[in-house]
């Protein structure tokens with residue numbers, strides 16, 4: 254049994270904690286969270302989560318609120334094999350020394366710089382590179398979605414060049430202070446955006462250029478891709494490959510799937526926890542092939558896509574399980590799908 258601690262209980266931390274709880278080979282020992290708010294209260298009463306404060310000074314707030322608190326971060330680190338850091342982007346870098354001094358292995362998130370860890374990780378691409386490492390970084394939602402897709406295309410057809418435009422959700426639903434409310438913002442205004450170089454930390458040598466625009470929505474990114482393949486192929490062959498690729502699903506506008514609103518809706522209709530969609534959502538309608546050029550749209554649920562990767566990263570650094578076995582366990586426990594999830598029109 255792998256003993257896991259989670260540091261941070263926000264968008265990513267709460268999901269990672271629940272995903273750990275659903276693995277038969279892992280035990281969620283506890284979660285570090287500064288604020289004893291309603292999320293903490295729900296986690297304690299419905300899920301039996303054990304909370305720890307970041308430091309001694311943080312214990313008082315929990316006691317005053319009347320919520321159980323089981324010690325500090327240092328106490329939790331003494332009880333775990335692996336810690337998953339889900340603190341706000343940039344903070345994890347400062348936590349690394351603490352994790353290092355206690356000997357636990359640590360997984361960081363995409364908001365940290367690549368040099369926070371020995372490996373930038375996407376399970377389908379480079380699980381083995383993370384095996385037995387001390388520090389691993391699960392890359393951002395956009396990078397994860399692009400790495401899954403472009404790695405599969407490269408393996409099957411070769412990728413000579415990829416040109417990607419990312420339309421990014423501006424904020425997560427609870428981030429009320431972030432904008433824009435009524436604008437589209439080139440973000441960053443320079444080209445390429447940081448996503449391409451980040452992608453190359455996972456798929457070295459990939460010839461990719463990325464451009465990003467922030468849009469006033471809180472759920473899901475949309476990627477538009479133009480990919481020059483290594484050889485000519487057909488639309489049918491690309492759809493066939495995508496249909497059998499793990500963690501990628503195909504949807505179509507003809508079956509009612511027209512926008513990112515449907516990504517959210519489908520998560521609700523499927524009864525997924527927090528309406529989460531862990532898979533790349535590729536519009537089959539958009540898949541077009543012209544000689545060696547392939548064009549398509551995909552949507553990425555930013556809050557959820559990195560959750561399977563965090564679970565696989567835990568196994569990669571803490572066990573001898575193979576990539577396939579780990580992903581099988583993860584996908585079965587979370588109900589991750591692949592292929593066409595609705596009848597083709």
Ligand SMILES: NC(=O)c1ccc[n+]([C@@H]2O[C@H](COP(=O)([O-])OP(=O)(O)OC[C@H]3O[C@@H](n4cnc5c(N)ncnc54)[C@H](OP(=O)(O)O)[C@@H]3O)[C@@H](O)[C@H]2O)c1
Nearest residue numbers: 261262263264265287288307339340341342362364394555
């Ligand atoms: N959100 C996304 O869509 C997304 C997608 C992929 C990757 N990521 C990456 O995942 C990481 C986390 O992002 P997020 O969106 O989950 O952030 P978030 O929702 O703001 O959650 C951050 C959590 O960290 C806690 N925290 C703050 N300071 C802490 C400290 N000193 N010790 C322990 N916990 C502390 C916060 O506590 P309180 O709740 O008590 O305030 C909160 O629970 C970032 O690197 C981000 O770039 C985010």
